[in-house]
């Protein structure tokens with residue numbers, strides 16, 4: 645299975661002066677943890693890291709240090725996650741029929757989750773890892789007034805990996821560009837084009853490292869995982 649890792653962000657919400665994926669958690673850059681999970685997943689055979697050229701030297705050193713045995717390609721990132729993923733899709737090897745897309749910032753996803761998504765995408769056209777929301781969610785207007793309370797049993801929090809048929813996802817990204825759609829995940833493009841997206845049970849610990857608080861939580865989770873062994 646081909647895996648694309650969007651890793652070309654700036655980390656604005658982290659307040660970092662450089663790509664947050666180069667920040668350390670448990671003595672390894674965030675992107676290294678993501679790559680270690682990809683390396684450990686038996687289903688992943690090829691890795692594309694979508695990133696900004698000014699980070700490539702750092703990424704090359706990380707890849708070399710990890711001694712990854714799978715082929716890794718560096719792909720130029722775009723100005724939004726959406727644009728980065730589209731670049732990634734256009735850089736896939738010609739034989740890639742399905743693809744998993746997994747945020748570099750979700751460095752706690754387990755090899756088991758990658759394996760389950762890779763297996764599931766062989767039986768459907770689109771899927772995402774997701775978990776049921778635990779909070780009661782409110783829809784609020786610009787004055788801070790609640791407009792509605794959606795039924796929680798129908799609400800799921802989207803994660804990555806997200807998996808797709810390559811041809812269809814390329815077509816959906818093309819439609820996105822043509823219509824000027826701006827979305828925060830690939831499933832949203834699939835939905836807008838009228839294709840079904842299946843849910844795969846995600847992981848509570850599969851958080852996206854977005855803020856400094858997330859860094860501390862990620863460190864705690866990794867310590868719990870690795871100190872237990």
Ligand SMILES: Nc1ccn([C@@H]2O[C@H](COP(=O)(O)OP(=O)(O)OP(=O)(O)O)[C@@H](O)[C@H]2O)c(=O)n1
Nearest residue numbers: 650651652653654655656657723724725748749
């Ligand atoms: N132009 C972009 C923007 C984001 N990403 C990637 O998409 C994932 C999810 O994005 P997010 O966590 O929002 O990362 P940043 O864009 O770095 O964060 P922020 O929005 O706070 O600046 C990350 O792995 C990030 O590197 C990307 O490949 N290309």
Ligand SMILES: C[C@](O)(CO)[C@H](O)COP(=O)(O)O
Nearest residue numbers: 725747802803804828829852
């Ligand atoms: C794809 C994603 O990780 C699913 O939760 C998320 O939508 C990325 O969006 P962000 O706006 O970059 O946080």
